[in-house]
Amino acid sequence: MASAAQSNSDRSTLLVHAYIDGELDPVNAIAVGQQIATDPALAAESARVEALRRALREKLPATELPPGLEARVRAAVGIGQTSSTPSWRAMAASIALAMVVSSSATWLVTRTPTSDDMLEPVVAGHLRALMAPQPIDVASGDGHVVKPWFNGRIPQAPRVVDLSQAGFKLVGGRVDVVGRAGVPTLVYQIRQHLISVTAIPDAADASMNQTATAVRGYNVVQWNAGGVSYVAVSDVNAADLAKFARAFRDAR
């Protein structure tokens, strides 16, 4: 018996680490999130790991490449500073890589969808996600995990903010399709309700104020900030959704 309890405790501990690393599927992520909330030992482990990861991220300097090493490597394999005429094979590899590497630099230039074009697919994305076994593709309550996950999947990772003080818990993110472009969607939770907030590149109206509508029975709030259109969709009541939108806009 004691060893069974022991191995359960081991397993819970590993799951706390995996939860913080955003490695759990959404169902397990929600279960482990609840365990952490109710078990002081797991909460303490979670706090230690979070504190350690924060310290490592903020305190350790990035390792600098020693001067001359890159040149020595180039010389060793016989390539100069600029490579020779690329073949299609190498070109394909470098383009694929460049897309991954530079993915956080710019929004993909696409036709700016109008407001109506936009709402329908965003609500459809929310609905589809609710029906799917996994409402999110990356499950984590840590913005530092969710944001990098988008890199390489879409042109720009969205702004990820911590709204737990306001009662909205980050549970993860996914990529939705609006028009022909992949756009980032963050998923927050309040009580038993999920809120999807989708960030769509949109230069048309840089600072539209918060407007609320309902689409197919779901409450929708949209606003623009910093050249990006945000659309929040949820079955939560309109007042809470408006409060979410304000908290998201005001968060730093």
Next chain:
Amino acid sequence: MPDDDDKTLFAAVVMPYLGDAYALARWMTGTRTDAEDVVQEASLRAFRAIRRYAGGNARAWVLTIVRNTALTWMAKSRPVALVVVDDLAAVERRQVQLGNTDDWNCVADPETEVIAKADAARLETAIASLPSPFRETLVLRDLQGLDYREISQVTDVPIGTVMSRLARARQRLVETVRGNE
């Protein structure tokens, strides 16, 4: 015979990750000069194997070669620095668990403060003192941001082992940082 295609492919696949390669080699070998030697050796290996790069995750591919080069290099030059597999199994059997010391369960706030106050030198020393399988797992995850599947590929162990090594590495790091307080 290497041709221009190989060179261009190498420039596209390997060169962007030279910084990651050097950082991993630095943490694995512990010194700058050793790390430089490992990166140069690994670059040559990668160049010779560039046609076997089958697309996909270039960073994980490069780091796998760097890690294997570092292990070979350390086995040759400093055999004592390596934990042999039998020892490691014993280390891993040690419980990855909560509540095995009296104060491990205590309220989180004071100890997270201790962790938050740790400076770079203390953290670096603590990481350096980890057994190498724990250290490489921690470095790949918490410093280089690889996900579990990538770490499993680079270190050639199942994901379950990645998980237990990572948890143990973090717990040891926390213990070391708190112990120094």
